[in-house]
Amino acid sequence: MITASLLRRRSRMLIALLSIGIGATILSGLVTIAYDVPRQMGAQFRSYGANMILLPAGDTVLTEGTLEKALEVIPEENIAGASPYRYVRLDMPSRQQSFTAAGTDFSQVVKTSPYFSVEGDYPSNPREILIGKEIADTIGAKIGSSIQLSYKGSASDDGNGAADWTAGAHLMGSAEGFNEAVLTVELTLDEDARIASIDVDASSQTEEIGALVGTDREYLDQFIGQTLPVSADALSGATISSQAVVNAVNSARSGENAQALELTGIYNVTGILSTGGEEEAYIFMSLTDLSKLTGEEAPDGSGSVLDVAELSVFADVNELEAYSEDIKRENPEINPRLVKRVAHSEASVLGKLQALVILVTVVVLLLTMICVSTTMMAVVSERRREIGLRKALGASDRSIRTEFLGEGLFLGGLGGLMGVALGFGFAQFVSVHVFGSAIRFQPLLLPVTVVVSMLIAAVSCQLPIKRAVAIDPAIVLKGE
């Protein structure tokens, strides 16, 4: 009888149901979003780069091994990325300039520095590098260019591998010649550490011109008996190739070291990096390539030595600080720092966003209450006579109250269920269109929305019920 009565009064009830339904939709939708926003925004914020950096503490050395150990403190699913960085100065012999090179892990750089804009591709193979736009402009390099880089590190303080120029040593070197093509030299030294023999592989140079530096004995004989630094008259018509031979000889190292350290190397440019920042003046290469070039290795064998590691972590400021404390406690050799600028702006934006969502939700709930209350008020005044009649037929105030409240709760419950379904759709829509990712359904939201809707309906019904109870049957039933 009650459902039948609701069905036959469907238009009015539909409005009440609709208002509750819409209210519940907004409620459950916004709550879902508010709940999901930190996650969503967290992911968004991660595109602004790292929010924590790890530095070596005091005199200690940061290595790949210690970084890995430090990361164990943070749950894996919360780590968006962790990029190791090792900075060294590398020379570019062909231009007699030096640049800062950063050894890193490109698979992580993509995650910690999503704002990097790379023309071309990130290096994926050995001996591939990414160069900053500033460098590219300076040296006129393009994607596909080969660049020779050499390292004058602590391994040979005179910079030319003089330590390897020992009596009877067998040395190898290479350098960029004409058209950036590389030629190699092999040297044998006599008991006075002077050049006893020289072989040049100049097959990469122009045939009949540059290539002659590898075959012209007269030219090559100039080197015999020389020691560091060598000099030689250029072969006519092959100035560049000739200079390359000199460079190669001057950078030659013993075969053992040359293989292990590659104090010099030729690298292919796969991409040019634009960031608008200082990174444009850097050369990026894989840590492996850099280690080969510099021969640096942590004393305890825990991988390459690092200057810094950039971490991008899904966490708010408090969580970040907790992680930072944990890392410091468990790894005294590491000094973690929060990138405050990023972490704090994240927190303040999130806080504001959630406050806004809560405010909107409250306003919507108030509006829903007003709407439901108004509709129920209209229902009561529309049914004045019926209510009067029911009272005349013996309905107590209590049963009138129960009837309206029951109707309200029924509508609230139904509207709530409607709201859960529509709200999830709404939140999904907003999430996909605003944040570009899907959201998960929160099962707890079902009972919460239904209960809240019923509560709102119950509260909204109070004034209309008061009116209904106050109806005097003698007045509303009076004839004419």
Place this chain on the structure above:
Amino acid sequence: MALLELKNVSKIYGELKALDNVNIKVEKGEWVAIMGPSGSGKSTMMNIIGCMDKPSLGEVLLDGVDISKEPQKRLTDIRRDKIGLIFQQFHMVTYLTAVENIMVSQYYHSMPDEEEALQALERVGLRERARHLPSQLSGGEQQRVCVARALINHPELILADEPTGNLDETNENIVLDLFSQLHNEGTTLIVVTHDPEVAEAAQRTIVLEHGRVAREVINENFGKNR
């Protein structure tokens, strides 16, 4: 003992005396008409007897209980248990069918019993209209449903306010015949009307004027026409 007795009943609204020291007695099983022009106090009296209003002064004894002293909540109970109401405008719940309208009355009294409600409809000759909504019933049919509704809980007293005021003559006669049957079964009837024909169908007519009982007329022809 009289079923209903009004003793020195007055209802005063400020300066206006809607009822002025009225004394009336209605015996169990009696059929009484109350007549009078508009403003004579008919409605006020009807409301007081129907437990929807209280007198300013005097006593109203219904089945031995002074309803003028009872609290509002008790009045609702008394009305539900002892009185069946019939109105000029029928007053049916528009979205409920004929039988459901009768069941509403059962619901507040005790418990809805569809079979019993259908029997009541049968009694007023509308069993086949049980599933119709009020909008699908004629005025006469609606009022007959209301008569069925008024008698469903076996009240001591049926109180009808202008029951034929909105009906044509045919339907008026049908309703009056129903009243006659109820009277023959021993039901007490009080019918408020300004229609002399309706009044004449009753055993006794009480005429109100300016809130006082102007006169009482015993209908000598009672029972002869019906």
